[in-house]
Amino acid sequence: MERLKDKVIIITGAAQGMGKVHAEKILAEGAKVVITDINEELGQTVAKELGDQVLFIKQDVSSEADWKNVVETTMSKFGRIDVLVNNAGITYNKKMSDVSLDDYMKIVNINQVSVFLGMKYVSEIMKEQKNGSIINISSMNGLVGGAIGYTDTKFAVRGMTKAAAHELSPFNIKVNSVHPGVIHTPMLEQPGVKEAVEKFKETIPMRRVAQAEEVSNLIIFLASDEASYSTGSEFVIDGGITGTV
Ligand code: NAP
Numbered sequence: 538m539e540r541l542k543d544k545v546i547i548i549t550g551a552a553q554g555m556g557k558v559h560a561e562k563i564l565a566e567g568a569k570v571v572i573t574d575i576n577e578e579l580g581q582t583v584a585k586e587l588g589d590q591v592l593f594i595k596q597d598v599s600s601e602a603d604w605k606n607v608v609e610t611t612m613s614k615f616g617r618i619d620v621l622v623n624n625a626g627i628t629y630n631k632k633m634s635d636v637s638l639d640d641y642m643k644i645v646n647i648n649q650v651s652v653f654l655g656m657k658y659v660s661e662i663m664k665e666q667k668n669g670s671i672i673n674i675s676s677m678n679g680l681v682g683g684a685i686g687y688t689d690t691k692f693a694v695r696g697m698t699k700a701a702a703h704e705l706s707p708f709n710i711k712v713n714s715v716h717p718g719v720i721h722t723p724m725l726e727q728p729g730v731k732e733a734v735e736k737f738k739e740t741i742p743m744r745r746v747a748q749a750e751e752v753s754n755l756i757i758f759l760a761s762d763e764a765s766y767s768t769g770s771e772f773v774i775d776g777g778i779t780g781t782v
Contacts (some may be wrong), residue, residue, distance in 0.1 A: 538649040539567030540761045545615040547571040549598050549655065550625025552579040553589045554722035558749035559622060559756050563588055566757055571611050573598070574625070584770030598625045608658045615667060623652045623673045623694075630729045633685045641686055648690035650696075656701050660710060666773065669710040672759050673698045676769035677718045695771060700763075702769030711768040713759055718775025721745040760761045 550556045552574035560570050566588060572587075573596035574580040584593035594610050596603040611618055624709055626648045631642065652673050662726040663669030675698070678684070679691035693713050719725070719741065725734050738746060755774055758764055773779060 539619075540757060540763070542567035544568045544619040544760065545571070545611065546620040546622065546760060547611060547616050547618060548624055549573045549596065549651070549757070550575075552576045552583050552593075552652060554624065554724055555717075555720060555749040555752055556622070556624040560764040561626065562753035562766045563665070563760065564743070564758060566761075568620075568760075569614075569615050571607070571615070575605055585618075592689040598655065599776070600648035601654055604654045604658045608662060612618065612662065613670040618662045619658055619661050619666075619668065620670045620672065622656055622756060622760070623655045623671070625673065626690075626724075628724060628727075628730065629688045630684045630720070630733055631686075636686055642757060644690055648687070649693045652694050652697055656697070656712070660701070660708075664705075664708045665709045666700055667709050669708075670704075670760055670764065671701065671705075671710065672747055672756060673712070673714045675714045675716050675771075677716050677779050679714065679716055680773065680779045683734070684697075686699055698771075699769045703710060706768055711759075711764065713764075713767055713770050714741065714772045715752070715755060716771055716775065716779070717747070717752050719776045720752055722749055740778075740782075741775075742781045745776065747774065747776060 546568045546571040551560050553570035560572050569590045571592045573594045573717040575597050577595040580593040593608050620730050632666045673694050675694040676691040698714040
């Protein structure tokens with residue numbers, strides 16, 4: 538079934554991890570996909586692997602100039618933008634005393650400022666189209682506490698989603714946040730994070746981490762016309778962590 542037939546969908550941070558899996562699954566639903574990432578080599582390789590309905594654009598999501606370029610390049614290649622998945626993000630698992638101001642501003646710029654810039658530039662196109670869906674990837678740490686910096690920015694993404702949904706609803710633009718729990722991706726392989734996840738796994742009500750495909754299914758729903766009356770909402774996918782404990 539082609540639930541996203543001919544939709545043009547931008548996914549940031551999609552050279553690997555969840556973004557890459559979302560791109561694969563979304564393509565199979567008949568969409569045209571723009572993948573962006575800071576890692577140009579990997580991004581180009583993935584785009585080639587995925588075929589001619591995929592365009593790769595190098596992007597630092599914290600750069601305003603790069604966002605303008607992503608929107609312009611997508612419009613000249615595909616002529617419209619139906620869906621934006623603000624997926625790119627970074628994490629670290631440090632105590633507050635070990636986080637420098639540079640560390641802090643880096644995570645704020647990549648996880649939070651990026652979402653503002655993406656929504657700002659893409660919504661201008663969607664307003665003209667009078668249609669669109671913006672999907673902001675937050676985290677379970679946008680609902681409950683976790684590491685400093687990461688939690689802060691993911692709570693911000695949840696709030697920005699609601700502010701944008703309020704402003705953009707009259708233009709038939711939906712804005713929702715997605716709150717994954719622990720998902721198996723390269724992000725979790727980092728030293729410090731990997732050990733923390735192993736310990737944490739036993740406390741998950743479903744006793745396992747999720748595969749990225751499980752999140753893709755939710756993204757496909759939110760990107761599709763099936764999600765016609767949801768906006769400003771939180772979609773949690775965390776094996777019961779925040780809902781049952
Ligand atoms: P990932 O495997 O680390 O992939 C993220 C991609 O984003 C990487 O290719 C990374 O490139 C790229 N990136 C980093 N900084 C960037 C920048 N400034 N501009 C553009 N691209 C950039 O991450 P993931 O685990 O798939 O996570 C995707 C999203 O889900 C993130 O927002 C994350 O916070 C959220 N999330 C993840 C989990 C989880 O358990 N994995 C749980 C909850 C929420 P480099 O590797 O070269 O830096």
